[in-house]
Amino acid sequence: MSKKFYITTPIYYVNARPHIGHAYTTIACDAVARRQRMLGSDTFFLTGTDEHGQKIERATQGSGKTPQQFADEVSKQFQALWDRMGLTYDDFIRTTSERHKRGVQALWRKIRDNGFIYKGSYSGQYCVFDELYVDAVGPGAPCPECGRPTETVREENYFFKLSAFQDKLLELYTSQPEFIRPETRRNEVISFVRSGLRDLSISRSTFKWGIPVPDDPGHVIYVWMDALSNYITALGYGSEDANKFEKYWPADLQMIGKEIVRFHCVYWPAFLMAAGLPLPKAIVAHGWLLFEENKMSKSRGNIVRVETILEAMGSDALRYFLLREIVFGQDGSFSFDALVQRYNADLANGLGNLASRTLTMISRYFHGEVPYPSGTAARKPADDEIAQAARKTITEYAALVDQYQFSRALESAWSLVAAVNKYIVENEPWTLGEQKDEMSRSRLGTILYTSAEALRIVTALVHAAIPDSTARIWQQLGLGDIRYFALSELKWGQLRLGTRLGSIEPVFPRADKSTIARMQKMEDQQRTGFAAPEEKQPSAVATQAQPSAPAVQTAAPPTPKAAADGKISIDDFAKIELRVGQVKVAERVKGADKLLRLEVDIGSEVRQVVAGIADAYAPEALVGRKVVIVANLAPRKLRGLESNGMIVAASLEGDKPVLCGFLEDVPVGARLK
Ligand code: MSP
Secondary structure, three states: OOOEEEEEOOOEEOOOOOOHHHHHHHHHHHHHHHHHHHOOOEEEEEEEEEOOOHHHHHHHOOOOOOHHHHHHHHHHHHHHHHHHOOOOOOEEEEOOOHHHHHHHHHHHHHHHHOOOEEEEEEEEEEEOOOOEEEOOOOOOOEOOOOOOEOEEEEEEEEEEOHHHHHHHHHHHHHHOHHHEEOHHHHHHHHHHHHOOOOOEEOEEOOOOOOOEEOOEEEEEEOHHHHHHOHHHHOOOOOOOOOHHHHHHOOOOEEEEEHHHHHHHHHHHHHHHHHHOOOOOOOEEEEOOEEEOOEEOOHHHOOOOOHHHHHHHHOHHHHHHHHHHHOOOOOOEEEOHHHHHHHHHHHHHHHHHHHHHHHHHHHHHHHOOEOOOOOOOOOOOHHHHHHHHHHHHHHHHHHHHHHOOOHHHHHHHHHHHHHHHHHHHHHHOHHHHOOOOOHHHHHHHHHHHHHHHHHHHHHHHHHOOOOHHHHHHHHHHOOOOOHHHOOHHHOOOOOOOOOOEOOOOOOOOOOOOHHHHHHHHHHHHHHHHHHOOOOOOOOOEEEEOOEOOEOOOOOEOOOOOOOOOOOOOOHHHHHOOOEEEEEEEEEEEEOOEEEEEEEEEEOOOOEEEEEEOOOOOOOHHHHOOOEEEEEOOOOOEEEOOEEEOOEEEEEOOOOOOOEEOOOOOOOOOOOEEO
């Protein structure tokens, strides 16, 4: 019976389209899954999308789509992209699917029946961006994870007795040191748990986009409890057919980004313990992919699309770059220059060159059949050194990949590539090819056999990392379909004499400056496609109807003391508190054509604002919309209504005001500075 191997990625939020940050985790898992399959393990590789919660509900507001329509579209984009990249997931779970909902509710019931859920009320802060309860801080306090302002939540909730698991969790981390990797993350988790665990609110009752709590549908299950359960619901947990669950759970490897360690290493094992279920064997956290020094993310607007790289350079170029360039566990930077440089150095010049010169010479000098290596006179120490180096690489590569040290593993394989390329140059087979004597021929055969055998070994080792190009090299070596090769049996000397090569063609065409320019252009076009049209008038001002003139008017924000040249200092600017708000209620003001009365949630409170924008915006079009509000303006009365703040809009000469908004999702309450 073959060993089973269950591997999972996090499930991706559908508020953002996939980018190379998401691809990074999925590629790393795909590389592990492919390797396990080649080693003969019965492998199950799961990925999917996380579609519920307040973050997603808010992202869809104003889009004209229901959360379900929105989720359907983005989830499809993830699947289509993973397919285009040839990622070999065995299942794609969506948290809005019936099978998932059923499983989550079954888990809830199990935990409840085991006595770990009780009803209470939560009053505190919540970060919608991270879907994280932030305890023991005041209104408006920043989220400790992302720094965005938290929102105040006061509602009746169900609680999970997380505090009951503090000791058990600490014991888990001690008795299973491999449970969390790398060590830095493990230490962080241990100190977080040691500092004391409070019970966790696991339901929300003030919005609807989630899975109903069993027997109390006024509540939806906390999105992290919903999302984490995907790892077992995809296997059929809670359904009649739990065969896969019996077979594959617990997971052998759950790979995540470092920002979601707490959810996976504290909450997740505690939920499983409460349900009496086995725990995953290992949770491995990688670092962030940075672009222009920041974490690549939709909210920062610095994402790079996978499609651009696929189109210009192919999937293996991206896979190789991400796995080779970034030290797994640490943050690493992406740039088009670095991608092309790495590709040219290691793939085009390194492996590509080794494959093309070796195969071309076998074709030219031996009619395309793998030659016989001499065991006697024509053998030199350099040949044995290559064989030795290859044997060492096989062991080293396996050990490094097993510790998820992808970059070091690839580095080790490429030392072999470099050694063989050097060996070829030093032994000049092309010169021997011109000689007709027996000795030269025998020497030539030995050199080419040695090179081809080393090429075969590298190709087999790195196939899981760069599957497309290695499958082609394998074909060119005349070895058929690489997927059927048993990696556990890989050893020096398996290349059979007389093997007929397949047809030879270049695998890694060189990239150059024009490739970089092309990719940059594609990304720029994409960004500008989403960018705001150029403003006719570059003045962005705040619109609040003035008491004396209720018609649409624009007024500059209160002008702090100007310097002699009319400029203000940064401190002056900092006095103006600009915040992101969300319109909850909008209605016309009786007897005033141009005025709207708005209730705007600014995170810490809901403000009434009277704005002169009725000409430009219908009230129903504003509900749910995010706006910018001058939050520290002295209140004033308009038509008997108190207005507490101004809404910022561009004021176009003789035209209607245009409300200021965001292209990326921003949390309510966020400060503009
Ligand atoms: N939905 C949650 C996870 C729930 S799992 C039960 C979530 N989704 S996410 O889409 O925001 O991020 C998911 C994962 O994508 C991250 O953990 C990380 O693995 C990957 N990445 C997203 N952006 C990334 C980078 N810029 N760099 C590296 N990985 C990134 O969190």
